[in-house]
Each structure stands twice: as structure tokens, then as C-alpha cells.
Amino acid sequence: MFKNRVNAARKLGAASVGVAAVAVTSSAHAAGTVFDTITAGVDFSAVATWVGVIGVAIIGICLGFKAIDLGKRGINKA
Known part of the structure; x- marks a missing residue:
């Protein structure tokens, strides 16, 4: 069923x-x-820039967390 x-x-x-x-x-x-x-009223260059900046920020945050995890792993193995 x-x-x-x-x-x-x-x-x-x-x-x-x-x-x-x-x-x-x-x-x-x-x-x-x-x-x-709607598309005539939106400046797509500004939208593309904003999306790019947000993407870089998200990737930077993820890499920061990964660096912390790798640091903890190195300390635990030492």
C-alpha cells in the first residue's frame, strides 16, 4: 500500500x-x-556579486571548522 x-x-x-x-x-x-x-527591475550584476561573496564566506567558515578538526586530530595523535 x-x-x-x-x-x-x-x-x-x-x-x-x-x-x-x-x-x-x-x-x-x-x-x-x-x-x-521582474527581471527588468533586478540588477543581476549586483545579485551575482552578492551570491559570490556569500559563497566565499560559507566556504571560509567551512574551512575554518575543518582546520579546527585537523588541529584537534594532530594534538590527539601527538
Whole structure:
């Protein structure tokens, strides 16, 4: 019974992805859509810079934690 529900959910998910893809491609050719209005108001160079800075910060934090773990391992083995 559980397998049937999982299979039904997969089929529904695949169908919804297909419908969404058709909706996006059909509205992409329309002039003056809401998507065009939103993208015209967003400066993507600023967004790209912000995403890059956040990515570097996250990687720096992860490397900091890794350095602490490696230091602890070195102390324990010494």
C-alpha cells in the first residue's frame, strides 16, 4: 500500500514538472509578461556579486571548522 502511494506521488511530481515546463516555455514568448517586469527591475550584476561573496564566506567558515578538526586530530595523535 505504501509503495502505491510513493509511485502515485512520483507520477504526480513528474506530471507537475511537465506542466510547469510547458507553462514556462509558452509564457516565455509572450510580450510584457510578469517575468519580464521582474527581471527588468533586478540588477543581476549586483545579485551575482552578492551570491559570490556569500559563497566565499560559507566556504571560509567551512574551512575554518575543518582546520579546527585537523588541529584537534594532530594534538590527539601527538
